[in-house]
Amino acid sequence: SQQGEEDPQALSIQEGENATMNCSYKTSINNLQWYRQNSGRGLVHLILIRSNEREKHSGRLRVTLDTSKKSSSLLITASRAADTASYFCATCGIGTDKLIFGTGTRLQVFP
């Protein structure tokens, strides 16, 4: 069964605005990761947050994790047209090292 579900499915914003994507999952995790995928390409790893962490930053990215609600959010600040892509969360469950990917959020940033 699907582990991660993302919300919204699609998001359109103007350059300079912030973009927030949410990920919910069902079972306890070891870590949660966010990836970016440009159309028709492979995925690129953005950030990994472990189950004992609550927040992590990387450049314009901010990720939060709430294990009590089994949810995570990815915030992209001051978005750019080049941020246009699909963003996926992926969870690593306890006792496994395989990732299960969510359905993705398609972000469109207009110049």
Add this chain to the structure above:
Amino acid sequence: EADIYQTPRYLVIGTGKKITLECSQTMGHDKMYWYQQDPGMELHLIHYSYGVNSTEKGDLSSESTVSRIRTEHFPLTLESARPSHTSQYLCASSAGQGSRGEKLFFGSGTQLSVL
């Protein structure tokens, strides 16, 4: 950019053909994976390997097979392609020293169309 390469980038073939999708990485990673992704959908794990001569089936049933004779090479083969195999196939690898799921490095993918 990750040092993981997939060929071909695009493949259009007829039903019944045998095909091999190539995946190579130069990072010395032990763990390698094949994912299948339909347009706009999530990725599904179809095969993985933890090292030479180690291969396992993933969560999504697939008629494809894989081999791992060399650390750097993890090809995927379809003996008889069918239209239902049309999809994007993504190869990935990880250093994966422990058992806690480290980050994956992905190739650019092979878009397969079976007519």
